[in-house]
Amino acid sequence: MSQTAIDWARVRADFPLLERQVHGKPLVYLDSANTGQKPAAVIEAVDDFYRRHNANVSRAVHALGTEATEAYEAARAKLAAFLKVHRDELVLCSGTTFAINLVAYSWALPRLKAGDAILLTRMEHHANIVPWQLVAERTGARIKVAEITPAGELDLDALYRAMTPEVTLLGLTHVSNVLGTVNPVREICREARRRGIVTLVDGSQAVPHRPVDIPSLGCDFYVLTGHKMCGPTGTGALWARREHLAAMPPFLGGGEMIKEVRFEATVFNDPPHKFEAGTPNIAGHIGLGAAVDYLTAIGMDRIDAREQELLAHATEALGAVEGLRIIGSAREKAAVISFLVEGAHAHDLATLLDLEGVAVRSGHHCAHPLMAFYGVPATCRASLAFYNTHEEVEALVAAIGKVRRLLL
Ligand code: PLP
Numbered sequence: 001m002s003q004t005a006i007d008w009a010r011v012r013a014d015f016p017l018l019e020r021q022v023h024g025k026p027l028v029y030l031d032s033a034n035t036g037q038k039p040a041a042v043i044e045a046v047d048d049f050y051r052r053h054n055a056n057v058s059r060a061v062h063a064l065g066t067e068a069t070e071a072y073e074a075a076r077a078k079l080a081a082f083l084k085v086h087r088d089e090l091v092l093c094s095g096t097t098f099a100i101n102l103v104a105y106s107w108a109l110p111r112l113k114a115g116d117a118i119l120l121t122r123m124e125h126h127a128n129i130v131p132w133q134l135v136a137e138r139t140g141a142r143i144k145v146a147e148i149t150p151a152g153e154l155d156l157d158a159l160y161r162a163m164t165p166e167v168t169l170l171g172l173t174h175v176s177n178v179l180g181t182v183n184p185v186r187e188i189c190r191e192a193r194r195r196g197i198v199t200l201v202d203g204s205q206a207v208p209h210r211p212v213d214i215p216s217l218g219c220d221f222y223v224l225t226g227h228k229m230c231g232p233t234g235t236g237a238l239w240a241r242r243e244h245l246a247a248m249p250p251f252l253g254g255g256e257m258i259k260e261v262r263f264e265a266t267v268f269n270d271p272p273h274k275f276e277a278g279t280p281n282i283a284g285h286i287g288l289g290a291a292v293d294y295l296t297a298i299g300m301d302r303i304d305a306r307e308q309e310l311l312a313h314a315t316e317a318l319g320a321v322e323g324l325r326i327i328g329s330a331r332e333k334a335a336v337i338s339f340l341v342e343g344a345h346a347h348d349l350a351t352l353l354d355l356e357g358v359a360v361r362s363g364h365h366c367a368h369p370l371m372a373f374y375g376v377p378a379t380c381r382a383s384l385a386f387y388n389t390h391e392e393v394e395a396l397v398a399a400i401g402k403v404r405r406l407l408l
Helices: 008-013 040-053 063-083 096-108 130-139 156-162 185-194 242-247 282-298 300-319 346-355 368-374 390-407
Strands: 090-093 117-121 142-146 167-173 198-202 221-225 236-240 258-261 266-268 324-327 336-341 361-363 379-383
Touching: 040 063, 040 282, 063 090, 063 282, 090 096, 096 130, 096 167, 096 198, 096 221, 096 236, 117 130, 117 156, 130 142, 142 156, 156 185, 167 185, 185 198, 236 242, 282 300, 300 324, 300 336, 300 390, 336 390, 346 361, 346 379, 346 390
Parallel strands: 117 142, 117 167, 167 198, 198 221
Antiparallel strands: 090 236, 221 236, 258 266, 324 336, 336 379, 361 379
């Protein structure tokens, strides 16, 4: 890690929205696992594109068209360098949900057959469950589930036992959006590969918070979403091994993804463009490129360390609140804390916290099977990012105390 100290107050000042008030109170934004706030550099990159360069990509030879194409491809190159992958293996798309559906329909649908199985973990987001169910229904494959321990860690022995010969694909989150659990992805992918199982890793909650070197993980597919990593909504990427991208048929057809179209037959473009039909989210991905620059300038190792400090503080402070139960106590966690307060429904608690200016998410967090495991319909979730402060952790605890006194 670089030794240069970061002035976190100055970093926070890069985020204009964090200066606002809600309900007459200073905003305490603790919902970054839902979507991250945007630094001025990202907002300005999008604004600059529309003010000065707006044109479609890969079509026009005029100056603006060239500028737009260069800026869009530069964003792809930045994201590829950030993830240590080759730009030709990085398909830009609207986010994790799209990326997983792309793999489900383009890779899995033509391959799976009755008797095959797709292995998922108990802690997957619905985005890494439902596309597989849809494909399973159409192919006759079935879904198998790898269970977790009460602490919210994957039961690795059970997971490896579940890797039986009929398992074709393993879908696995890198970091749980509910529990914060960081899964030992490298080890799991190695075990899967030994058994000939293809792996898809959902990096939505990992890439924004820690350095991610995709090739070192040994997976086949890695997906991410831009809006959780300081980028605009409707941005993200699928990384896939070159051989998969070459073998997969296009997911959507249209402009951009072709070399030549005749009514008799069409010659598709090379990957990644083969999977990018239609006009993409040009401004959004240029904004995502700016987000990558921004995160890189701070350093992902320093972001990780900062968030671990905030997590330790929040875990200790919340743990001391009477009647509060934290769900998810994995040994390795990201800065996500799900909790319940005795006598208070999660939605009521979140609504009352909002009146104190504290934004936390309540609900099932798009993880019904995980809620079922813990026997609860919903939790409150505080998720921290590097732009949060220790004072905000204290504000959360104070607000919970106040709300608790109101409710009891
Ligand atoms: N996977 C995980 C672990 C998530 O946390 C989320 C978003 O909450 C998603 C997938 C879906 O991301 P998106 O809605 O950006 O496609």
